[in-house]
Amino acid sequence: MSAQPYDVVVVGGGNAALSAALTARASGASVVVLESAPRHFRGGNSRHTRNLRVAHDAPTDVLAGAYGEDEFWSDLLRVSGSTNETLARLVIGQSKGCPDWMRRYGVRFQGAPRGTLHLGRTNAFFLGGGKALMNSYYAAADRMGVEVLYDAQVEQMEMEGGRFTAAVTRARDQARVVRGRAVVLASGGFESNIAWLREAWGPAADNFIIRGTPFNTGRVLRLMLDAGAQPVGDAKACHAVAVDARAPRFDGGIVTRLDSVPLGIVVNALGQRFSDEGEDFWPRRYAIWGSLIAQQPGQIAYSIIDSKVVGRFMPSVFPPLVAASIRELAGAIGVPAEALDATIDTLNRAVRPGTFDHQALDDCRTEGLNPPKTHWAQAIDTPPFRAYPLRPGITFTYLGLTVNERAQVMMSDGAPAENIYAAGEIMAGNILRRGYVAGVGMTIGTVFGRIAGEGAAGHADV
Secondary structure (H helix, E strand, C coil): CCCCCEEEEEECCCHHHHHHHHHHHHCCCCEEEECCCCHHHCCHHHHHCCEEECCECCCCCCCCCCECHHHHHHHHHHHHCCCCHHHHHHHHHHHCCHHHHHHCCCCCEECCCCCCCCCCCCEEEECCHHHHHHHHHHHHHHHHCCEEECCCEEEEEEEECCEEEEEEEEECCEEEEEEEEEEEECCCCCCCCHHHHHHHHHHHHHHCEECCCCCCCCHHHHHHHHCCECEECCCCCEEEEEEECCCCCECCCHHHECCCHHHCEEEECCCCECCCCCCCCHHHHHHHHHHHHHCCHHHCEEEEECHHHCCCCCCCCCCCEEECCHHHHHHHHCCCHHHHHHHHHHHHHHECCCCCCCCCCCCCCECCCCCCCCCCCCCCCCCCEEEEEEEEEEEEECCEECECCCCEEEECCCCEEEEEEECHHHHHHHCCCCCCCCCHHHHHHHHHHHHHHHHHHCCCCC
């Protein structure tokens, strides 16, 4: 390990962090990456991803049709409600060049796999998924001379006059002081810190499942907020999807997500529906379902489908519970049989004729039902019937650090920190205040990782 200050210290080990590290190193800076996970768990939540959202004006080798910047902006605004428009449009505009930049470092792409609803036009998929993406980045970093320290959990951030000077890490009970001329903070949110989640959600947080890495504890975020960095976002806001309740507490990844929700109904432990399952395309609405389930009794719900829709969605890694009748299914999932029977009977009577098309906003809807089912409404009447148990699956939190368009962290005095930059989940709340559109987190991380890496490299001693 170098005794001299590195030009750039990158805190984190996922997509945003490596995008910053590779960019800074390509600019000639000496770079060290502080990854809190051990080597075999490196990559943060990025290793569980599949794609990133990309604006493009014409079809490409892996993207169908066109997806213009204005449509991207409209999709983002629809789910987030409010955003920093300057930063959001910066991400959208620069997303166009992300696939070619990633290819330079060994990343390979493929067309949208079957079962990924409505994403073939908007999202570029990584061949081999996020693990392959991160392996490509780390291999490139090794070739280029980027130093990586694993098990390096940052315990302190040393600053003088608002400038970063060093990160104090602890690995295997040994403290290290890593000095640098600039730092890029890309250490994620606090979603794996159950105590912090409990501060926002109360006891309900004890029933949350953390989809990604157990190493995103928010330690660096807390250190920076305590040091006077401007916060952004709501501590209770998070990317939370419906995951299979049988998933592990941490690191279950994307295979535990349930995409059956819009093709059937979702009921709580009382056998009652509580939201419109067909409100919009799944990639625009799936990230609201974790929060919805978190507000239900016991933070548990059940996706109910019949045989007509089997094979039209990407299933969970866990098999469904199957029964020949609704009452039998109710017994299998432990909800009152009469209540579930009444819920489905009411739905079936409210369904109006239409042409079912799970790849479009079809005209299959309900009438006189509260809550309604706006699209993809079909009677649940074809046995055998299937159910998946659901829990809130937290992907990342939106409370983060305010940044400017140069990725500099903004401090409480209204000025940017001169040599402190942020990228990825730790600053995503500038752009996403709530909700999600599939793949945009990876886009934010890639774009702001590159911006932060370039800015940090400007402090190099050359």
